[in-house]
Amino acid sequence: MMKFVALCSLLVLGVRALPGGAPITACNSMAPVHGGSAQTGPAPYNVSATAIDAQTVQVSIVADAGVTFRGFFIQGRSVDTDTAVGSFAAAADAKSIDCFSNLESASTHIDRTDKTSVSVIWTAPASGEAVNIFASIVQTVDTYWVKIPVPVV
Template sequence: MVIANKTTPSSPALLSVPIHQSLRSLLPTNRMLNSYLVFLSALVATQVTALPNGAPLTACGSMKPLHVPFIFAQPNSPFTLTVSSATASVGSPITVTLKSTTAATFKGFLVQARSGNSKTALGTFDVSQGTNAGKTLNCPKGTANAVTHKDATLKTEQSFKWTPPASFTGKVTMKATVVEAYALIYRDISSETITVS
């Protein structure tokens, strides 16, 4: 009488293929990995060059750069935002200067004047004078109430004229977001407080 040979789960026949070989078949091949890397590189390159002509209107409220994840924001900015006077009025505009305090250069920026915790940009910027490679931006509730870069050339200093709105009196602070490089973003750069009368 012949008894059929039954294979049990513990039978060596099931282990004839080494476990590491069967697991290897589940992992992506070198060709697949190379494809992923090419795709990611292209995506990063697209994001880096996506906004060379200035911040979009969608950045007006948050002042966050949209081309990179916010996790890249850096503390200890090598850039300062200064004003020519601590007081301003409609008839007496002030000069706002964004400047590197080290050898660092920057490619992009967004500057606004804000009052308190408000996210509304105030006043009017003029980029026709001074040292700048900037252009004005019409953020909500205003005209030329923000200034941003117009190209991605390396910069060390940018200056603009700012005039407060005629209907406003109180305290304002200049705020800036600066892009030094893809993963070097500085937010909440602030000037001294300006009293508008």
């Protein structure tokens, strides 16, 4: 029993100490693992995806005036399988993680400092399958928006 309690305590501490981005356990739901409830109203952020060429898209999150965010999690998801596809390039303020055994298929923050914007580059899968892009944004530990659809311009 004591080992079980100690293990649970370590797991809780590990989950609370993730300032370096979303863990792979967030891949399926795209929800943060630090408590609170997802907001249901409009997010105070402009989230967009701009095609650079036929395979590459710049995905950006820009906070409304006077607003910041601390974390984000972005995926391109297959319309058919609802799993992360494509890949994200490394960026100065973002890192890629592997979701659903697909290399670099999600992008997340590298620290929890306040941000007013972030941009990442996503490359579509070679298969040409239909994809939707989604973003989750964390304003504070218990104020966040999950799986916001990102329109591609």
